[in-house]
Amino acid sequence: MKSFSYFVEQIYHSCKMNVRQKLNMQPHTPFNIFRFFVFCLFIASCGSKGPAKPVIVDNPEKMDEKVTELMSDFIQSAIHDKNLLNDSIQLNQEKTVEFIYEQRKNEPLWSSKENWLPIGDSLFDFIRDAKQWGLFPQNYHFKDLDSIRQLFIADTSGKGSKSDANLWAVSDILLTDALAQVFSDVKLGRLQNDSVMKRTDSVLTNEFINEKLNEVLQTKSLSEVLQSLEPQHKGYYELKAGLKNFLDSADFRSFTQLPFPYYDTVKFRQLLKKRLIEGGYFATDSIGSDTSKIRAGVKRFQLNKKITADGKAGGETIRLLNNNDDVKFHRIAITLDRFKMLPEKMPEKYIWVNLPSYQLRIIENDTVKLSSKVVVGKPLTRTPVLTSSVYEMITYPKWTIPNSIVIKDIIPGMRRDSSYLAKKGYSLFDKEGEEISPDSVDWYKYTKGLPYNVVQGSGDANALGIMKFNFYNKYQVYMHDTNERYLFSRDARSLSHGCVRVQEWSKMSNYFLSNDSTRYKNPDSLQAVRDSIVVWLQKKEKHTVSFKNKVPVFFRYFSCEGKNGTIIFYDDIYGEDALLRQKYYSHK
Numbered sequence: 001m002k003s004f005s006y007f008v009e010q011i012y013h014s015c016k017m018n019v020r021q022k023l024n025m026q027p028h029t030p031f032n033i034f035r036f037f038v039f040c041l042f043i044a045s046c047g048s049k050g051p052a053k054p055v056i057v058d059n060p061e062k063m064d065e066k067v068t069e070l071m072s073d074f075i076q077s078a079i080h081d082k083n084l085l086n087d088s089i090q091l092n093q094e095k096t097v098e099f100i101y102e103q104r105k106n107e108p109l110w111s112s113k114e115n116w117l118p119i120g121d122s123l124f125d126f127i128r129d130a131k132q133w134g135l136f137p138q139n140y141h142f143k144d145l146d147s148i149r150q151l152f153i154a155d156t157s158g159k160g161s162k163s164d165a166n167l168w169a170v171s172d173i174l175l176t177d178a179l180a181q182v183f184s185d186v187k188l189g190r191l192q193n194d195s196v197m198k199r200t201d202s203v204l205t206n207e208f209i210n211e212k213l214n215e216v217l218q219t220k221s222l223s224e225v226l227q228s229l230e231p232q233h234k235g236y237y238e239l240k241a242g243l244k245n246f247l248d249s250a251d252f253r254s255f256t257q258l259p260f261p262y263y264d265t266v267k268f269r270q271l272l273k274k275r276l277i278e279g280g281y282f283a284t285d286s287i288g289s290d291t292s293k294i295r296a297g298v299k300r301f302q303l304n305k306k307i308t309a310d311g312k313a314g315g316e317t318i319r320l321l322n323n324n325d326d327v328k329f330h331r332i333a334i335t336l337d338r339f340k341m342l343p344e345k346m347p348e349k350y351i352w353v354n355l356p357s358y359q360l361r362i363i364e365n366d367t368v369k370l371s372s373k374v375v376v377g378k379p380l381t382r383t384p385v386l387t388s389s390v391y392e393m394i395t396y397p398k399w400t401i402p403n404s405i406v407i408k409d410i411i412p413g414m415r416r417d418s419s420y421l422a423k424k425g426y427s428l429f430d431k432e433g434e435e436i437s438p439d440s441v442d443w444y445k446y447t448k449g450l451p452y453n454v455v456q457g458s459g460d461a462n463a464l465g466i467m468k469f470n471f472y473n474k475y476q477v478y479m480h481d482t483n484e485r486y487l488f489s490r491d492a493r494s495l496s497h498g499c500v501r502v503q504e505w506s507k508m509s510n511y512f513l514s515n516d517s518t519r520y521k522n523p524d525s526l527q528a529v530r531d532s533i534v535v536w537l538q539k540k541e542k543h544t545v546s547f548k549n550k551v552p553v554f555f556r557y558f559s560c561e562g563k564n565g566t567i568i569f570y571d572d573i574y575g576e577d578a579l580l581r582q583k584y585y586s587h588k
Helices: 004-015 019-023 030-042 060-080 094-103 118-128 142-154 165-187 206-219 222-229 234-249 265-279 290-305 315-322 325-340 403-416 420-424 485-489 505-515 523-539 576-584
Strands: 349-354 359-364 367-377 386-395 426-429 453-456 467-471 494-496 500-502 543-556 560-563 566-569
Touching (some): 060 165, 094 206, 118 165, 234 566, 265 290, 290 315, 325 560, 359 505, 386 505
Antiparallel strands (some): 386 467, 426 453
16 A cells, blocks of 8 residues: 555645646746645545545634534544555554543644644654654654645745645644554564463553643653553663664665575575675675675675685575664664563562573562573474473483474484384383383384383483472473583574473572472471582482472573663564564565
């Protein structure tokens, strides 16, 4: 659908050559030119059911009265005519807009006597600068409002566009609709709500939006009202503070996105060359083949990004070529919206695992009490986003292998080698807990799982290490130590089958005991439990310690965070941001 501003431009160019002839004007009659121009503007769309002809009010004192008369027609046109105003402008919140104006008997909110009110100017400025809040101006009719605003500015005599009540009615409705959408996007974000995110509200009522609008109009302070709607999370404010500095130097030029992996080499080389030219890395004025120039251009880019400069367009290089400032801004916007999906009030104490950063934090009253590196699931065996509570820890745990691994690894392994389970240290148990011989199983009979449990016994070779932390979830995942502790030295740690491996498992177990100290009658009892755990670990014994005070745990996917006024970006390890950008933020 073509926008209002599109018609402004097209009508201007088509009318300017013959406007005088059609109206039999002289060149010095700007008033009539404006009247014809505005008329063209409103009949540009065929089949429009909304008001078309300009409604000229000669006396500014009577403008508000005329706008009030017209307002209802415009709103009803928006609601019943496919939500359109003159077939070129679509409202986001048409029913809410209708409710708001009904409460005010259709009186204009943002203008008076052919002038926008200061609060109307403030709202327009907010829309223009919406990126500072992780929002997109085009979501709030910016181009259409700016086009109308420019018409008003150009009318220096006050007898052209500024005297057209239609334009004032349209601009008022657009500003109101924009603010209603801003309220929703600032408070709830644009992502789909679900049970994992623990938000109790998914829409804002008309009454709520009207109440906030009243606050804006009464206090004359748009920013204060919007700030009251934002998430009260420390991480949100840190990211927003970094966003301001990011925008100061951001380059929002559109760059070619490169596929990876790619299957059409010729097409990929063409796209890569185009991307290198866009970034100034391809030497168009030098001699040599395209192949050598592309290789040299890739090497220049790699040197600029301080990565291995081999001239090869591998995965890391392509990722960096695709991660331009526009993509980064979308990732910031997505992460800000993810904060809006958290509970409005976080628990006093909780565990925060951010999958893209490979970090676990235990937080009390916005203060980090413990931080640890973690290993998370591979892209094919992702760690799920979830909300739960840790209720127990187990020393020297056994590992009951999840069905997904049984299907992917165990069954094919036994088909290849009948000693596969024995070599891995795995045992087979029926549902009653009786061990059975792997040789008694027809491994070719099963493809979607087994009627048995595959278990790895406790010990130093166990994949769970020597400590496991259980929390309620439907995915059969947990946090645990690991027998591959060397993996914590890697920068990229999406390496597990889905569980979260914790480097500081010992410190975390001590934290859980301290948090549960109120259940013990005296400090000696707590110390006795600590001593027992030490003994169990020394003897390599399996024991379970249950917690009365369960600790909430949040597994989340935040691909960037603010720190000291800057933004740290993490790899989009599961491609979640890319999918969300396409679904909710495309064409922004």
